[in-house]
Amino acid sequence: MFSVPKNPIYKSVSRRKFLELGGGVATTLGASSLAVGLNSVINRTPVMAQSSDDAKWKQYAGSRLVFMSENTPPSFAIRDNLETFYDLTGIEVEILTDDLPVVQQKVGIDLRGGSADFQLNYVQDKPIGSPFADYYEDLLKYTRDDTLPLDPEGYDEDIWFENFLKACGVYYEPGRIVAFPYDCAVACTFYRQDLFEKLSKDFEVEYGYPMEFTIDTTWKNVYDFAAFFKKMREAGHKDIPYGYAQHQGSFAWTLQLDIQRMLFAHGQWTEFDIDDKLGSKTPGPTNWGDEQSVLIMEKYKEQAEVSHPDNLANGTLELNTVYQAGEIAMQVQYHEFAASIEDPNTSKAADGKTAYAPCPKGAKEWIATGLDPVNGCNCGIGGIGINAAASEDLKRAAFLFASWATSKGTQLDVLKKLGGTPTRKSVLEVPEVKKAEQRPTTMPNALTFHAVYDVGIRDPNFVLGPKIPEANEYHNIVLTEVQRCVTGETSPEEACEEIRWQVDDMNGI
Amino acid sequence: MIETPPRPARSLGEAVGETIGFTQEGARYLKYEAGSLNPEGSRRYYFYLMLPAIFVLACITIYPFFWLIYMSLHSVDIGGAGDMWNDFRNWTRLTRDRKFQDGWLRLAHYSVLCILFEVGIGVLLAVILNNSRFEKVLVTIFLMPMMVAPIVAGLVWYYLYNSTFGWYHWLLQSAGILGETSILGDRGTAMWGIVIVDIWQWTPLIALITLAGLKRVPRDQLEANMVDGAGAFKNFFQVTLPNLYPFLLIAILLRFMDNFRFIDAILVLTGGGPANSTKILPLYLFDISFQFFKLGRGAAIALTLLIMTIVLGLILVRVFESPAGKVNQNEEGR
Numbered sequence: 098m099f100s101v102p103k104n105p106i107y108k109s110v111s112r113r114k115f116l117e118l119g120g121g122v123a124t125t126l127g128a129s130s131l132a133v134g135l136n137s138v139i140n141r142t143p144v145m146a147q148s149s150d151d152a153k154w155k156q157y158a159g160s161r162l163v164f165m166s167e168n169t170p171p172s173f174a175i176r177d178n179l180e181t182f183y184d185l186t187g188i189e190v191e192i193l194t195d196d197l198p199v200v201q202q203k204v205g206i207d208l209r210g211g212s213a214d215f216q217l218n219y220v221q222d223k224p225i226g227s228p229f230a231d232y233y234e235d236l237l238k239y240t241r242d243d244t245l246p247l248d249p250e251g252y253d254e255d256i257w258f259e260n261f262l263k264a265c266g267v268y269y270e271p272g273r274i275v276a277f278p279y280d281c282a283v284a285c286t287f288y289r290q291d292l293f294e295k296l297s298k299d300f301e302v303e304y305g306y307p308m309e310f311t312i313d314t315t316w317k318n319v320y321d322f323a324a325f326f327k328k329m330r331e332a333g334h335k336d337i338p339y340g341y342a343q344h345q346g347s348f349a350w351t352l353q354l355d356i357q358r359m360l361f362a363h364g365q366w367t368e369f370d371i372d373d374k375l376g377s378k379t380p381g382p383t384n385w386g387d388e389q390s391v392l393i394m395e396k397y398k399e400q401a402e403v404s405h406p407d408n409l410a411n412g413t414l415e416l417n418t419v420y421q422a423g424e425i426a427m428q429v430q431y432h433e434f435a436a437s438i439e440d441p442n443t444s445k446a447a448d449g450k451t452a453y454a455p456c457p458k459g460a461k462e463w464i465a466t467g468l469d470p471v472n473g474c475n476c477g478i479g480g481i482g483i484n485a486a487a488s489e490d491l492k493r494a495a496f497l498f499a500s501w502a503t504s505k506g507t508q509l510d511v512l513k514k515l516g517g518t519p520t521r522k523s524v525l526e527v528p529e530v531k532k533a534e535q536r537p538t539t540m541p542n543a544l545t546f547h548a549v550y551d552v553g554i555r556d557p558n559f560v561l562g563p564k565i566p567e568a569n570e571y572h573n574i575v576l577t578e579v580q581r582c583v584t585g586e587t588s589p590e591e592a593c594e595e596i597r598w599q600v601d602d603m604n605g606i
Numbered sequence: 607m608i609e610t611p612p613r614p615a616r617s618l619g620e621a622v623g624e625t626i627g628f629t630q631e632g633a634r635y636l637k638y639e640a641g642s643l644n645p646e647g648s649r650r651y652y653f654y655l656m657l658p659a660i661f662v663l664a665c666i667t668i669y670p671f672f673w674l675i676y677m678s679l680h681s682v683d684i685g686g687a688g689d690m691w692n693d694f695r696n697w698t699r700l701t702r703d704r705k706f707q708d709g710w711l712r713l714a715h716y717s718v719l720c721i722l723f724e725v726g727i728g729v730l731l732a733v734i735l736n737n738s739r740f741e742k743v744l745v746t747i748f749l750m751p752m753m754v755a756p757i758v759a760g761l762v763w764y765y766l767y768n769s770t771f772g773w774y775h776w777l778l779q780s781a782g783i784l785g786e787t788s789i790l791g792d793r794g795t796a797m798w799g800i801v802i803v804d805i806w807q808w809t810p811l812i813a814l815i816t817l818a819g820l821k822r823v824p825r826d827q828l829e830a831n832m833v834d835g836a837g838a839f840k841n842f843f844q845v846t847l848p849n850l851y852p853f854l855l856i857a858i859l860l861r862f863m864d865n866f867r868f869i870d871a872i873l874v875l876t877g878g879g880p881a882n883s884t885k886i887l888p889l890y891l892f893d894i895s896f897q898f899f900k901l902g903r904g905a906a907i908a909l910t911l912l913i914m915t916i917v918l919g920l921i922l923v924r925v926f927e928s929p930a931g932k933v934n935q936n937e938e939g940r
Contacts, residue, residue: 198897206684206896209683228899345880346877347878347879406769406785406787406791407769407770407786407787407788409791409879409880409881410768410769410787410791415770418771422771567898569897570898573893573897573898577705577879577881577882580879580881580882581881584793
């Protein structure tokens with residue numbers, strides 16, 4: 098039926114030889130596919146300044162990049178929208194997302210190891226930007242490169258919201274841009290307007306002023322509100338939630354930000370006498386331990402005593418869950434969480450029950466320095482940066498993505514889809530977004546925009562630092578000592594002194 | 607009686623060759639190589655056989671070990687400026703590093719609590735399960751926690767403990783054991799929170815190993831003791847338990863070493879808080895090395911951990927060796 102050759106090749110190959118050959122081929126294929134799978138790919142079609150925009154966008158078609166990011170709504174939305182970027186450039190981008198502490202470890206190892214497995218990084222200002230700023234490429238040179246398709250709005254400081262470019266893009270020396278602002282989480286006050294209105298008269302009888310939240314509401318008022326709610330609850334009104342809760346939890350940065358807001362509100366106190374926006378690699382002795390810091394530590398501890406009883410277990414995410422569950426009436430929270438608060442399927446605080454206000458102001462009677470109180474506000478500005486260890490072509494290809502991901506069109510798209518947090522001013526000028534700042538809204542995060550963009554991030558309310566290379570260790574020291582103080586293990590004086598000693602020791606002083 | 611002719615003396619090489627199916631010629635070659643008549647040559651032959659394994663071992667353990675020592679004596683900056691000798695500063699710093707010292711105390715506290723409860727409950731479980739009607743089914747069910755990745759176990763318990771929606775919190779609160787503060791949110795109870803997770807996950811391992819030991823307890827010893835008038839209780843402590851010592855030694859050693867290196871669940875549950883109350887030394891080591899990237903300091907801490915593990919391991923072996931040895935000697939005597 099079939100013709101069989103006289104000496105077929107399979108007869109001349111012994112079983113042993115076959116196994117050897119098979120093993121060799123499998124090993125080669127495995128190793129090469131692993132190498133291809135783990136590495137980025139770069140293809141380049143040279144373009145010139147006179148080339149069309151389309152040609153400039155497509156000059157790296159067929160390439161592949163990896164972006165390591167925090168699991169934030171913009172990253173999810175952009176991941177869902179990668180096809181648009183692929184259509185525009187022909188570049189395949191893999192977006193890996195994880196919790197911020199994990200991202201910090203992974204990009205830290207990648208950056209310092211010099212392997213550039215992640216060509217694009219999420220540069221969260223202090224946990225990632227401060228310690229690793231030197232390992233990122235300066236983006237300034239690409240913004241002046243006319244062989245790259247540049248954003249029509251440009252990348253100058255004034256096209257981003259106030260302080261944003263400085264926050265995540267400039268470290269230790271001016272004139273070098275490490276990252277473009279990609280998303281942001283700015284603190285503001287979320288409070289239960291329905292409960293405030295309901296209980297305001299009872300509160301006024303006891304405290305002599307109405308319970309309402311305005312731009313002039315101070316931390317002292319917040320303490321009074323929280324004490325009032327707690328008293329009501331302990332008097333047997335189980336339907337009334339606790340008044341307030343702090344950001345504690347295990348991720349050190351959240352607590353540092355929490356107490357920093359209060360410290361800065363009272364006479365713009367900062368940890369070091371350095372340029373807060375620029376930071377310093379040699380910050381000098383810390384201000385912890387001075388009269389103002391001890392006073393605020395004392396007030397922070399008092400605030401913990403009237404807060405939700407599980408205060409110490411709640412980090413930022415958990416705190417928001419507590420608020421969603423209707424267990425607290427107020428929280429100072431990051432504005433990106435408004436979308437989850439306004440979702441009636443997951444939140445008891447939805448359906449117009451929550452109102453948004455700027456962060457509380459400092460109370461004059463709590464300022465030992467005699468300086469002015471402000472609405473102390475801080476943030477996490479997540480930038481997108483490029484690993485300096487990558488090859489020049491990979492870096493240029495990565496710039497295309499960084500530019501696209503922070504463009505007005507992409508930010509608007511993300512805002513509409515998953516509740517993004519724009520970083521370009523022009524997004525807020527879109528009529529659709531302006532309209533969404535009032536209820537009823539299709540973009541819940543927009544309800545916070547006045548408190549955040551018109552008040553919080555503007556000087557003199559905005560505090561950023563400390564931008565120091567040892568930022569993560571600093572956060573850890575603050576977390577430990579503040580928690581020890583709050584739990585009564587140490588006094589406010591001892592806690593501040595302990596922080597001072599450890600921070601100065603860390604900085605070699 | 608048939609006398610078998612005496613077999614010519616074979617070298618080890620020939621014996622091995624025959625056993626593994628070489629031809630006589632091959633076996634003779636091995637004889638030459640092994641140099642069985644020459645102890646020096648024989649030793650060299652075994653050394654050559656072991657060489658690949660020694661090489662692999664050297665690459666994955668010995669080289670990193672010496673590299674660890676090197677790092678502990680330098681300021682290490684991967685990818686940055688070169689490593690710099692720092693006059694033992696990584697070591698001297700440890701003497702005034704309170705977090706390091708507290709980390710040791712917490713690790714001791716955590717390990718002792720975990721091992722005490724796990725051994726107690728594990729042995730009890732094994733005794734109950736041994737030869738019971740549903741032994742196989744129950745053992746399979748009890749083993750389930752062990753099959754869960756520690757990080758997943760941590761996440762599950764984190765949610766169970768949560769004061770807002772955690773089922774266990776609700777249960778303990780309803781029983782009046784907890785107030786509104788969750789077990790992980792209080793400095794006084796957080797350590798118990800992580801110990802409970804470890805007990806839940808790893809007691810089955812102790813039970814499993816003990817169960818294997820129980821199957822090896824000689825029946826004649828048990829029966830002899832009963833003839834001497836011992837009841838079940840006395841029998842357990844006089845015969846069963848001494849026979850279990852070698853098994854318990856393995857179980858305790860395994861758990862002891864695990865407690866020194868498993869931080870996944872704690873990292874998820876508390877991250878070392880609140881107020882560092884659950885920051886055991888390996889967690890502090892993780893912070894220093896991979897959060898703050900102080901690899902030199904991290905190496906010094908890791909070395910102290912390694913040395914202590916070896917010392918405690920040796921002590922444990924000594925402690926358990928004596929009674930176990932006696933039992934074995936007794937057995938041989940009989």
